[in-house]
Amino acid sequence: MWSDNETDLDLLGFDFLVDEMVVALTQPRLLPLTMGVTGGWGSGKSSLLKIVSAELADIPDDETGHFVVVSFSPWQYEGYEDIKAALTEAVLARLQQEVEADGPQAEQVGRLRRMATSLRRPVRRLVGTALPAGAAIAAGAVDPALADAASMIAQGMVGSSESSQDSAGYSSEEEPEPVAAGAFRQQFGELMESLHKVRAVIVMIDDLDRCLPHTVVDTFEAIRLFLNVDKSAFVIAAHAEVVQAAIDQRYPGLRRSGASGLGAEYLEKMLQVEINIPALSAPEAETYMHLLLSELHLPPQPAVRRRRWP
Structure with a gap:
C-alpha cells in the first residue's frame, strides 16, 4: 500500500505541465490571473501544485523581488x-511576514485584517442566540452559508456572544463595520503595489471539489471581489465536473431549459487559463507502478529539484 498524500517527487512526467504553469504565473503582463488545474480524483492535482510551489520557491530574487506562495484548502475550514x-486572512497573514514589524506596510496589513473580520459578521450574528433545532433548517433555507453555523448553535457547540472573540481579537461589540468589496480591494491593491520585494503573490487552492456548493461559490467570490488585484495569481485544483455540478446546485433557479446549467459557463468565465491533467494510458500506469515498486527498495534520498533558473 502507498500513501495517498501529495508528493513533490515527479514520477508521472509532469514536467511539461510544470513548465506551462510556471511560465504563465511568472509573466507580469498576465497578472492578475486565475488558473485552473483540472483532472479526475487521483490524477495528481495536489502533487502538481506542490511541485509548482517548490519551483516558484527556487526562483532566485532579482530586482523585482521574489514570489510569495500561499497554500489554502477551503475544505479544511468548511x-x-x-x-x-x-482565504483573505490566509493571504494577509502570509504577507505579514513580508513587511517590517513597525513599518507603515505592517499597519496596512493590520488594517486589512481588521476589515476582513467583517466578512464573517453574517455568520457570527447567530452566536449566542438560543435557536431551536428546527431553526437550523430555516437558516439553511434562507442562505445555505448559514446552515452549518445554525446547526452548531442549536446543538450548543458555540459559546455565548458575551465571551466570543475572533482570531483578530475583536469581541462581538468591537467588530468593525462591514466594508464594501471595492474599498477592500482598493486598499489591498495599494498594499501589493507597495511591496517592492514581492514579484507576485500566488495562492494555491486545493480540495475545492470536496466542498459543499456554497463553499465552492464563496471561494470564487472571494477571489473576484476582494483579492483580484495586480501582482496576484490564483491556482485552483479541482475536478471540473464536480465544481460545475456544485455551482448548478447552488443556483438551481438559473438552469435554462434544454441546457446543462450555469456551472460550465461560470467556470469558463472564472478560469483564464486551464491546465488539464490527462488520464494515464495503460503503459504509463504500468511504468508508474514499476517506479513506485522500485522506490520501495531504494534507500531514502534527499529531494532533488530541477535547477533551471539562473
Whole structure:
C-alpha cells in the first residue's frame, strides 16, 4: 500500500505541465490571473501544485523581488469559518511576514485584517442566540452559508456572544463595520503595489471539489471581489465536473431549459487559463507502478529539484 498524500517527487512526467504553469504565473503582463488545474480524483492535482510551489520557491530574487506562495484548502475550514474571511486572512497573514514589524506596510496589513473580520459578521450574528433545532433548517433555507453555523448553535457547540472573540481579537461589540468589496480591494491593491520585494503573490487552492456548493461559490467570490488585484495569481485544483455540478446546485433557479446549467459557463468565465491533467494510458500506469515498486527498495534520498533558473 502507498500513501495517498501529495508528493513533490515527479514520477508521472509532469514536467511539461510544470513548465506551462510556471511560465504563465511568472509573466507580469498576465497578472492578475486565475488558473485552473483540472483532472479526475487521483490524477495528481495536489502533487502538481506542490511541485509548482517548490519551483516558484527556487526562483532566485532579482530586482523585482521574489514570489510569495500561499497554500489554502477551503475544505479544511468548511463548517467552522466563513470561506471568504478564511482565504483573505490566509493571504494577509502570509504577507505579514513580508513587511517590517513597525513599518507603515505592517499597519496596512493590520488594517486589512481588521476589515476582513467583517466578512464573517453574517455568520457570527447567530452566536449566542438560543435557536431551536428546527431553526437550523430555516437558516439553511434562507442562505445555505448559514446552515452549518445554525446547526452548531442549536446543538450548543458555540459559546455565548458575551465571551466570543475572533482570531483578530475583536469581541462581538468591537467588530468593525462591514466594508464594501471595492474599498477592500482598493486598499489591498495599494498594499501589493507597495511591496517592492514581492514579484507576485500566488495562492494555491486545493480540495475545492470536496466542498459543499456554497463553499465552492464563496471561494470564487472571494477571489473576484476582494483579492483580484495586480501582482496576484490564483491556482485552483479541482475536478471540473464536480465544481460545475456544485455551482448548478447552488443556483438551481438559473438552469435554462434544454441546457446543462450555469456551472460550465461560470467556470469558463472564472478560469483564464486551464491546465488539464490527462488520464494515464495503460503503459504509463504500468511504468508508474514499476517506479513506485522500485522506490520501495531504494534507500531514502534527499529531494532533488530541477535547477533551471539562473
